Amino acid sequence: xSNEDYLKDISEIKNLMNKSSRFISLSGLSGILAGIYALVGxxxxxxxxxxxxxxxxxxxxxxVFWTCMFVLLMVAFLSALTGMILTTRKAKKNGxxxxxxxxxxLLFNFLVPLLVGGIYCFIILNQGRYGQTGGLMLIFYxxxxxxxxxxxxxxxxxxxxxQILLGLIASYYPGYGFWLWVIGFGIMHIVYGTxxxxxxxxx
Numbered sequence: 001x002s003n004e005d006y007l008k009d010i011s012e013i014k015n016l017m018n019k020s021s022r023f024i025s026l027s028g029l030s031g032i033l034a035g036i037y038a039l040v041g042x043x044x045x046x047x048x049x050x051x052x053x054x055x056x057x058x059x060x061x062x063x064v065f066w067t068c069m070f071v072l073l074m075v076a077f078l079s080a081l082t083g084m085i086l087t088t089r090k091a092k093k094n095g096x097x098x099x100x101x102x103x104x105x106l107l108f109n110f111l112v113p114l115l116v117g118g119i120y121c122f123i124i125l126n127q128g129r130y131g132q133t134g135g136l137m138l139i140f141y142x143x144x145x146x147x148x149x150x151x152x153x154x155x156x157x158x159x160x161x162x163q164i165l166l167g168l169i170a171s172y173y174p175g176y177g178f179w180l181w182v183i184g185f186g187i188m189h190i191v192y193g194t195x196x197x198x199x200x201x202x203x
Contacts (some may be wrong), residue, residue: 026153027086028200031193034079040187041075041185046178075185102151110148113140138167138184153200159192 038083045068091098117140121133121187145160170180 006134026156026200027090028193028195030079030083030086031189033082033086033193035186035189035191035193037075037078037082038189039182039187041071042178042186043184044071077086080092090132106148106151107180109151110144112144113147114144116140117143131174131177132171134181135167135170135174138163138170138181140167141185142167153196155196156200159188162188 048064048067048071053062086196088098117136120140124132124136142160142163142165145163146157149155149157149160166180166184166188170177173180
């Protein structure tokens with residue numbers, strides 16, 4: 001066998017090992033749509049707070065607060081549902097199992113920091129420290145992406161680093177937390193999802 005044949009065999013073996021240990025059917029389009037959902041949700045929340053709460057979420061049990069929380073949960077639900085549908089479609093197209101050891105490891109490593117962060121954010125909100133929640137959401141979401149990247153497309157860790165950085169800035173400047181949240185969950189998802197779509201989904 002020639003050197004080219006050896007290199008080709010090694011490359012194929014590497015690809016097989018990569019597919020067996022990583023879930024690589026994540027959809028870039030789902031990231032784009034998640035960003036759009038976040039922008040729409042942020043616009044609704046901004047309008048509610050600006051119109052009915054003097055620009056501040058200062059009443060924890062107020063209807064404006066709970067409406068904003070409902071909008072946030074709907075953004076998360078729609079993002080997760082869209083991601084599941086588009087990723088399942090892509091996995092079937094690629095002949096990849098949607099639920100195997102790789103996807104289970106991916107889901108576990110993603111959900112642990114995300115759920116811990118969600119509980120901690122709720123505690124912070126219950127204490128009335130609203131200015132910190134935007135930064136904390138970004139930080140824990142970024143940690144979830146970095147944690148999950150080991151079992152999926154390694155590129156998502158860069159999105160995680162960006163979210164962590166934005167979260168740290170938002171924690172230092174809590175007055176800008178909302179707008180940094182919009183950049184992280186809205187704009188960065190659209191930018192990164194577009195890049196992932198043309199890099200992976202078009203191949």
